[in-house]
Structure formats: structure tokens, C-alpha cells
Amino acid sequence: MYGKRSRFLTIMLSIGLAFFYIPMILLVIYSFNYSKLVPVWSGWSIRWYEKLLFDSPDVWAAVSLSLKIAFVNATFATLLGTLAALVMVRFGRFKGRTLFGGMLVAPLVMPEVITGLSLLVLFISLKEAIGWPAERGFTTITIAHITFSMAYVAVTVQARLTGVGQTLEEAAADLGAKPFKVLTAITIPQLTPALISGWLLAFTLSLDDLVIASFVTGPGANTLPILIFSRIRLGLRPDINALATIIILFVAICVAIAAILMFRQHRRDLRDQQLAAGEDA
């Protein structure tokens, strides 16, 4: 729906965007401040970037752990979330569907402290009962992240599944393809854009999580948010501004790529629809 945008709406949009971006722009600017005191400006400098790059092994250890967790999490969450979306959209009614659907969307809104606490007590009980997981860290954080990010993937894939409809799947089935073949040859390829954005979403959600990781981590396993949090609790730190700038830049590039991919797919879908409509007429 397009239409005339009143002056009031334009003003609100401008205020909204300023509200969103001014804090982040200032954060980036102050990362180039020479002074050790973040808000006191004393000239441009890249010393905090140098400190970060050459003199912060703990930061890079945390970055590497976070990226590993995010990668494994995104891959498994995409797999599980896609299966869950297929079940919800294409499998019709089955026993336990309400429970399944409920468990699938609840993590989207569940307060993090509850999810974190409950997963921690699960891991501890499991260790008591079967001796696994022996220690908390990479494995436990990854499992916790998969559990909430698969919900986000499922929502993304569900939207795409209902969007593309079942026409091609039905056509393939009519031409004699077995259900499994339909799934691998038609459904999955149609889902590719949603799978990519779901994967990226799961990846960033994992990189971003502080509370749940703090609960389920063990001694020595510091993810990047845990490390950043422990430092900024004590106040402003210029090297954290530099780190934040790098992260914001990285995320912006990833989101831009994802947006372009989605936009292209959207255009292709529109063209296909127009072609199909033209053939019908």
C-alpha cells in the first residue's frame, strides 16, 4: 500500500531514525578519540584499534569462540527450524501439533533469564544422571542457542513456505515424483532465500546473546558478549568503542548482502507471477 505521507508521519520517521542512529554514530566517532576517558574529546587517533588488534588476545579468543558457536548454531538451527516449519505448514493435523506449535513460538518471547536458568538446571541434572555434558562451555552454549534460534528460523521459513504455495509441489507429484523427491527437488530449492536469511538470523542471534550464555557457560569459556559485558559494567572503555565499531560495520555489511539477496528474489518472484499470469491469459 502506497499513499501520501503526511507531514506528521515524515516528522515522526525523521525523529525515529535520528533516535535509532545518533547513539550508534556517536559510539563510532568516540572510538577514534585519543583520550582514555571516552566522552572527553582530545583529538583523532586509531590507538584503540591498534590496542585491540595487537594487544588483546583475550578479545580474539572470545571472538573465535563466539564465531564457532554462532556457525554451528546457525547450521543446526536452520536444519531443525526448517523441519519444524515443514511440519507446521505442510503436514496438516497430527497428535501433539498444538504442543509442538506452542513450544516452537514460545522461545521468541520467553524472558532470557528463565530460558537460561532452566537450561542450566537441565544440563546439571543431565550430568548427574548420565555424566553428559561433562563440562559446560562450547557444547552447552551451542545447544541453548539452537533451541531459541530454531524458532526464528521456523518463523522465517514458514512465511516463505506459505508464500510460495503448493502449486509446483502438486505438479511434481502429479507427474509421478515421490513425496521425498518432491521435498528435495522442489520444496528445498524454493526455500533457499528463506534458508539463507534464517541462517544469518540464527548466526547474529547467537553472536548477540549474553544472558543465556552467561547461565549455561562454565569456567574459562567466555563468549564475546560475556567479555564485553564484564568490561562495560565498570564504565565506558575506548577499546570497547573500537570493538563495537568493527562489529557494527561487520553486521551492516552482512545485513546489506542479505537484503540485496531478498530483494532480488522478490523481484524474480514478481516476474514469475507476471509471466504465469500472462500465459494464463
Next chain:
Amino acid sequence: MSDTIGDTTAPSALQRLGRWAQSRWRTIIVVIPFAWLLLFFLAPFFIVAKISVAELAIASPPFTKMIEWTDGGILTIRIVFDNFIYILEDSLYVNTYINSLKISVTCTILCLLLGYPIAYGIVRSGPVAKPLLLFAIILPFWTSFLLRVYAWMGLLADQGTINNLLIAMGVIDEPIRMLYTVFAVYLGIVYTYMPFMILPLYANMEKLDGSLNEAAADLGSRPTNTFFKVTLPLTMPGIIAGSLLVFIPATGEYVIPDLLGGGNVQMIGRVLFNEFSRNTDWPVAAAVAIVLLFLLVLPIILFQYYQGKASEAS
């Protein structure tokens, strides 16, 4: 399928597995995510509930067992509600729950009042501006939550950007205390949760039929009247979804009251976290979590209902 048959006459284990998977694939697809959610999402709540009716003990893990075989081979089941009584009688906990709900309700309303015109403004934009504006709203949503909160610490501190600016302009002589106040917590929650309000509203408004507004105008309705009689009722599903996406997680928020409120703003998420990490009183922490879950169970069910209806409608 013929391509699964190899050169050897006897099928290998892998081929047998493949055939089994092909014949039972539907069941497998349901069972894998279902089992995952049962084990890692549902089961943990029952364990938390179990711990909440235990007592603190010097042991590892630090609470009494619910079911125990005592010396004479007698099975004892021990359930105590002391933790719940302790929480509900202690005005500190009760006030913290009320305070959390007050803050999250206020922030939800603020997000709605600010987010609604922003979402509507995007919907009403031209074909070029629209995707760009949408991108501009989504970008902060993907950027680290923690860093967005940190950005406000730099703005609000006593020696922060806002105070420095106001002092330089001669508006004030002494810095105004903003960081580590309840004001900073409100600001932080509204700032970080706003995209969760805007995106569902946008998705809902995008589907509105513009000709309804034109019809109303043709029949002599003024824009304000049209908004309250046509647009607002039609965007109700978006308002409900967005409000729940802000209200439920904000009630249990930990990071924002901790970083922006310091010790001055008590919210239940922070109490729970501290109860757990500093005091290591697990039974009380578990009881705090159960009471919080009890407060939020109705909004969560409402959210699930609307989420289910939305996915069926599209």
C-alpha cells in the same frame, strides 16, 4: 528409485539406512524437532519447578533431593513451599515484581505511541524510499543489543555527551544525573525493543487496502476520523503482536536495568540473575523464575494464539 541401487548385490548398511529413511521420512521429520524441543525447552521447566519446592542444602547441586531412599529403605518425597512463601511475604520481591510490570507496561505503551507512526510512515512511503527505510529500521535490530545499550551509557553518563553539550551551551552548570536512574532504564528499553514493535506493525499495515481510506474520504470522513474508525481497528492484530513482543521479554529484562539502572532500579530479571550467581540460592532463584513465568503465562499463550492465527491466515 533406481539410482540408489549400487553395483554390489547385497545392499550396504548405508543403502539400507537410506531406504529406511525414504520410507519413514515423514515420521523422522516430525520426531527430530519435536524431540529437541521436548528435551531442551519443555523438560527444563519441570526441573526448575522441582527445584523451586526443594530446600537449600550444602551439596552439589545446592538443594535437597525431592525423592530419596532413606536408611530403612523408605521412599521419602519432600516438597516444601517455603520458597514461595518467602518470596510472596517479602515486600522486596513483591515490589520488584510490581516495578518490573510497571516499567514494561509503560515501555510497551511508549514503543507503540512512537512505533505506530514510524511504521505507518514507512508503509506510506514511495517504492524507492520504502525498502531503504525498512532496511534502516531492521539494521539496529541486527546490531548487537549489548552495544546499543552501551551507546546510551556514553550519552547519559555524568561526563557523557548530553551533559557535556548542555554545559558547553550554558544551559546547565552541573551535570544532570541520568545514567543509573529509572529514566535511563525506560529509555534503554524503548530504544532496544522499538524494532520489535515496528516490524509486526509494518507487516500488518502493508496488507491494508488503501481503497478503504479513499472510500471513507469520498464519503466525507475526515482523516482523523478515518484513522480511528478504519485504520486503527484493522491494525489491531499488529498492535497486539508488537505489544506482546515488547512486553513479555521486557518484564524479565536483565541487561538494561543492570547497565543503565545500576543498583538503583530493581527489576525481577536482575534479582533472579543475582540470586543465582552471587547468592547461589538455587531454590529461591527457581521459585522467582516460576512466579515470573506464572505472571507471563497468559500473555505468552495469547502470543502463541495470534502467531498461530497469523501463520494460518497467510
